[in-house]
Amino acid sequence: MNGPIGKPTPSIDGVQKVTGQAMYTDDLRFPNMLFVGLLRSPYAHARIKHIDTSVAKADLDVAAVTVGTDLPISFGVLAISPDENAMAVEKVRYVGEIVAAVAAETMEAARNGVKKIIVEYEPLREFLDPHESLETCREDEQIHSHTKDNKNIHKTAELRFNEPEKALGNSSFQRKESFKFAGVTHAFTEPHSTIAIWNGDETLTVISATQVPHYLHKNLSKVLELPMHRIQVKKPALGGGFGGKSDPFPHEMITAYLSMKTRRPVKCTFSREEVFITNHGRHPTQIEMSVGCDDDGKIIALDTDVIIDGGAYGSFGVVTSYYNGVLLQGPYKIDKFGFRTRRTYTNKPQCGAMRGHGAVNPRYAIEVILDMLSHDMDMDPCDLRQINFLPENTLTVGQLRITSNGVQDCLKAVRKKSDWDNRYRKLPYGRGLGVACGFFISGSALPIIWNRYPQTVVHAKLDFDGRVVMFSGASDIGQGSDTLLVQIAAEELGIPMDFVQVETADTKTTPVDLGSYSSRVTFMAGNAAKVAAEKIRNELACAIANEKGVPVDDICFSNGKIFTDDGTLDILWEDGVEIAMAGRGSFVKSGYYISPKMGGDFKGAGAGQSPAYSFGAFISEVVVNSDTGAVNVEKVWAAHDCGKALNPLAVEGQIEGSIHMGLGQVVSEDMRYEKGQIMNANFFDYRIPYSVDTPEMDVTIIESNDEEGPYGAKEAGEGPIHPVLPSIGNAIFDAVGIRMTELPLTPEKILAKIQEKN
Amino acid sequence: MEKIQLSINGSVRTILIDSHETILETLRNRLNLTGTKQCCNEGTCGSCTILLDGKPVLGCLTLANRCVDKEIVTIEGVSPGNDLHPVQKYLVQDGGLQCGFCTPGVVMTSIPFLEKNPNPSRAEIREGIAGNLCRCTGYKKIIEAIEDAAEEMNR
Numbered sequence: 048m049n050g051p052i053g054k055p056t057p058s059i060d061g062v063q064k065v066t067g068q069a070m071y072t073d074d075l076r077f078p079n080m081l082f083v084g085l086l087r088s089p090y091a092h093a094r095i096k097h098i099d100t101s102v103a104k105a106d107l108d109v110a111a112v113t114v115g116t117d118l119p120i121s122f123g124v125l126a127i128s129p130d131e132n133a134m135a136v137e138k139v140r141y142v143g144e145i146v147a148a149v150a151a152e153t154m155e156a157a158r159n160g161v162k163k164i165i166v167e168y169e170p171l172r173e174f175l176d177p178h179e180s181l182e183t184c185r186e187d188e189q190i191h192s193h194t195k196d197n198k199n200i201h202k203t204a205e206l207r208f209n210e211p212e213k214a215l216g217n218s219s220f221q222r223k224e225s226f227k228f229a230g231v232t233h234a235f236t237e238p239h240s241t242i243a244i245w246n247g248d249e250t251l252t253v254i255s256a257t258q259v260p261h262y263l264h265k266n267l268s269k270v271l272e273l274p275m276h277r278i279q280v281k282k283p284a285l286g287g288g289f290g291g292k293s294d295p296f297p298h299e300m301i302t303a304y305l306s307m308k309t310r311r312p313v314k315c316t317f318s319r320e321e322v323f324i325t326n327h328g329r330h331p332t333q334i335e336m337s338v339g340c341d342d343d344g345k346i347i348a349l350d351t352d353v354i355i356d357g358g359a360y361g362s363f364g365v366v367t368s369y370y371n372g373v374l375l376q377g378p379y380k381i382d383k384f385g386f387r388t389r390r391t392y393t394n395k396p397q398c399g400a401m402r403g404h405g406a407v408n409p410r411y412a413i414e415v416i417l418d419m420l421s422h423d424m425d426m427d428p429c430d431l432r433q434i435n436f437l438p439e440n441t442l443t444v445g446q447l448r449i450t451s452n453g454v455q456d457c458l459k460a461v462r463k464k465s466d467w468d469n470r471y472r473k474l475p476y477g478r479g480l481g482v483a484c485g486f487f488i489s490g491s492a493l494p495i496i497w498n499r500y501p502q503t504v505v506h507a508k509l510d511f512d513g514r515v516v517m518f519s520g521a522s523d524i525g526q527g528s529d530t531l532l533v534q535i536a537a538e539e540l541g542i543p544m545d546f547v548q549v550e551t552a553d554t555k556t557t558p559v560d561l562g563s564y565s566s567r568v569t570f571m572a573g574n575a576a577k578v579a580a581e582k583i584r585n586e587l588a589c590a591i592a593n594e595k596g597v598p599v600d601d602i603c604f605s606n607g608k609i610f611t612d613d614g615t616l617d618i619l620w621e622d623g624v625e626i627a628m629a630g631r632g633s634f635v636k637s638g639y640y641i642s643p644k645m646g647g648d649f650k651g652a653g654a655g656q657s658p659a660y661s662f663g664a665f666i667s668e669v670v671v672n673s674d675t676g677a678v679n680v681e682k683v684w685a686a687h688d689c690g691k692a693l694n695p696l697a698v699e700g701q702i703e704g705s706i707h708m709g710l711g712q713v714v715s716e717d718m719r720y721e722k723g724q725i726m727n728a729n730f731f732d733y734r735i736p737y738s739v740d741t742p743e744m745d746v747t748i749i750e751s752n753d754e755e756g757p758y759g760a761k762e763a764g765e766g767p768i769h770p771v772l773p774s775i776g777n778a779i780f781d782a783v784g785i786r787m788t789e790l791p792l793t794p795e796k797i798l799a800k801i802q803e804k805n
Numbered sequence: 806m807e808k809i810q811l812s813i814n815g816s817v818r819t820i821l822i823d824s825h826e827t828i829l830e831t832l833r834n835r836l837n838l839t840g841t842k843q844c845c846n847e848g849t850c851g852s853c854t855i856l857l858d859g860k861p862v863l864g865c866l867t868l869a870n871r872c873v874d875k876e877i878v879t880i881e882g883v884s885p886g887n888d889l890h891p892v893q894k895y896l897v898q899d900g901g902l903q904c905g906f907c908t909p910g911v912v913m914t915s916i917p918f919l920e921k922n923p924n925p926s927r928a929e930i931r932e933g934i935a936g937n938l939c940r941c942t943g944y945k946k947i948i949e950a951i952e953d954a955a956e957e958m959n960r
Contacts, residue, residue: 055900057897057898057900058897058900058902058903058905060905061896061897061902061905062889062893062897063905064897064902064905064908065889065893065894065896065897065902065905065908065909065912066840066880066881066883066884066889066893067838067839067840067841067879067880067881067909068840069905070839071842071906073839073843074833074839076837233940234940235904235906235940236842236844236850236852236904236906236907236938236939236940237842237844237904237906238843238844284904284905285904286842286844286904286905286906287903287904287906287940287941289940318846319844319845319846319847524904525903525904525905525906525941526903527903696899696900697900699900699946700900700903700941700942700943700946703942703943703944703945703946704903704940704941704942704943705943706943707940707942707943707944708940708943729845729847729849730845730847730849730850730938731847731849735938735940737935737936737937737938737944738930738931738932738934738935738937738939738944738947738948739931739932739935741931741943741944741945744943744945
């Protein structure tokens with residue numbers, strides 16, 4: 048490869064971002080624009096008896112007021128559980144749920160207008176703990192009327208293969224352990240923000256901080272009862288998502304509706320507290336897991352039972368429920384395998400998809416149990432893992448199709464770099480090393496809304512000016528997908544990157560892409576972009592071959608030139624463009640990506656299916672202060688198999704960011720509630736690691752070159768978070784000999800365990 | 806409302822403000838200087854950092870009328886029409902930004918930091934940007950960018 052693919056490539060929008068010129072949603076303003084204020088519920092579970100909006104409506108600065116009954120059609124990111132409304136209808140289900148909204152001339156007038164709305168509530172029994180929801184909910188007390196058996200169970204996901212429970216009883220070494228994980232949230236820096244504009248031609252433009260313009264587009268159409276061809280959704284620069292901007296949101300529906308109603312531009316931007324209340328973060332989780340090995344250390348069976356606390360609405364919860372189980376099928380070969388996940392509704396802000404979706408907590412559990420088993424059988428934990436790895440090109444017990452697999456190389460790399468063999472179990476008391484592995488999907492093979500379309504389409508347009516514009520619905524949320532599209536076109540056409548520009552994430556001008564979630568964009572949009580650019584190149588080559596009388600297969604594109612190796616053809620890119628445009632002008636070529644058919648024919652077989660899987664192995668070194676219980680993660684050696692690093696700078700950035708986010712969950716982050724009220728909706732009390740808390744990071748990229756990935760690439764955005772947490776948990780055991788099974792691993796919990804042990 | 810004069814990025818602006826308004830609100834909402842970001846609005850993230858007489862302050866905790874008779878520099882005033890400041894250049898080149906939302910605050914913190922500490926150690930850089938929340942990068946490449954900027958500025 049002669050072009051930018053595989054070379055560290057700075058973001059194409061980097062200069063705009065360092066100079067303050069990049070425009071995020073809240074930076075945009077329009078003439079005559081109104082501002083939204085939202086009235087939120089003070090109750091966790093209550094019937095709405097009456098709403099009086101008359102005083103608010105009489106306010107001269109208030110242009111419109113709206114309540115739940117104005118938008119009665121429910122929605123949700125998954126078509127199978129559309130259980131949320133733009134504003135609460137009949138009852139509220141969590142503290143902070145939106146009950147009414149005001150559009151006013153200024154932000155201050157909107158806040159004042161909200162205060163003038165009077166709501167009468169009748170409190171209902173609150174379910175704040177998942178066990179109450181599972182065990183004590185009586186008839187007619189349910190949070191949602193659609194749940195079965197008078198219980199607050201949103202989803203039970205269960206798969207079993209080859210009777211794992213029988214095999215566990217017969218295994219030579221067995222561990223059954225319980226784990227508890229606090230909920231954590233994305234904490235992206237840009238608060239949610241949406242602008243809606245009702246246009247003179249009776250169309251609606253919604254500009255929003257969203258990871259998935261397409262799903263927002265679909266759900267706006269449903270809730271507003273406006274056909275999709277009259278709605279445009281655009282994503283400007285976006286300040287981080289991590290899954291937290293991948294659902295369509297109530298405030299987006301409300302802002303759009305208020306714009307339709309007032310026929311004026313309307314803006315809604317959240318406060319930081321509102322961002323925390325909106326949540327959609329990782330589910331609080333309880334896991335019971337059993338793993339058995341034979342005499343040689345081969346894993347023979349795994350069985351697990353999981354309860355996830357979903358909060359008041361569905362979000363991605365059905366998928367989360369499956370991912371808590373099915374993504375335990377790798378990177379180890381386990382032939383007797385079973386899980387059950389129950390997702391409960393509770394009266395708290397909803398949980399959804401967050402980096403590493405559904406698989407992060409069970410990954411902690413299995414990796415800690417494997418560490419325990421390695422001690423039980425006096426075997427090195429790296430060796431135990433190594434003998435159990437899945438090979439390349441195999442099927443897991445639940446028929447996940449594993450293709451390229453670099454996990455062996457990942458483990459070898461971190462083992463060597465950390466000097467594991469000379470240091471593990473040999474460090475002084477208080478200092479320890481821990482290892483863990485992981486794997487993750489490169490996009491879901493099945494779209495979450497079933498259809499017959501490809502998962503992404505990319506158009507490449509070539510014009511007289513020699514410029515190529517890549518049109519893609521893919522959302523750059525900071526991960527660098529816009530830069531990737533440019534790299535691919537420049538690579539395929541042999542032109543400098545400045546000849547290529549992008550138009551992305553605009554449902555009016557760009558073809559549908561399913562969005563930036565489940566680590567799908569590099570693999571899927573990357574493949575589609577490559578095909579589109581290849582077609583442009585072929586079109587040019589044919590025209591040039593025809594005019595210049597050279598064999599089409601001999602024509603090369605590189606460094607802004609079009610030539611044959613024998614020298615009979617040697618022209619500039621611009622001259623080639625002129626030849627191809629003769630008599631026809633500008634043209635557009637398209638590429639698409641659609642996953643191959645895969646998976647078994649049992650119910651739930653589609654969950655976790657992906658065209659390729661990333662793999663990783665991490666080793667962490669920690670220092671534990673046995674007097675205070677404080678943990679300092681000093682260094683993390685991270686090796687991740689991303690197939691092929693199309694942009695090593697971006698891949699490293701994803702791995703380093705994953706270490707940061709994993710560290711936060713394992714040592715300090717915790718969504719705390721009292722009586723349904725979030726207690727730490729700010730960055731003082733919700734403790735995220737800052738620069739001084741961040742460990743030294745040693746990143747190794749392993750390239751297994753996947754056959755189906757673009758240039759061999761797989762994902763890198765989510766897989767690297769999985770091994771972070773358990774590698775730290777296992778390092779704490781090596782340091783002070785305690786097993787931490789409840790996250791976050793706060794000093795209090797660690798000190799209590801140390802004291803218990805001594 | 807009160808009428809005040811502010812010196813921003815070298816130009817003097819006369820504006821009407823509310824007495825309780827922060828300079829962050831003034832910059833973003835009245836002057837359309839939206840490069841300064843509002844992330845937490847309570848002094849915990851550093852995204853709204855600006856320079857007041859050369860010192861970094863948090864725009865969300867500084868009242869606009871306390872900025873009278875002082876020189877304000879925002880991200881828009883760091884390298885107007887010129888080459889990028891080395892901090893900006895290396896944040897781009899080294900991958901010290903992803904979503905970019907915290908980036909203006911990182912730039913506005915790093916520039917006065919490097920003026921005070923032209924040869925910072927890695928530990929000093931970590932301390933220097935300890936008030937800037939970045940959720941994307943894990944800080945590694947931000948720290949490397951500041952190191953590279955220091956090196957270039959010392960050449």
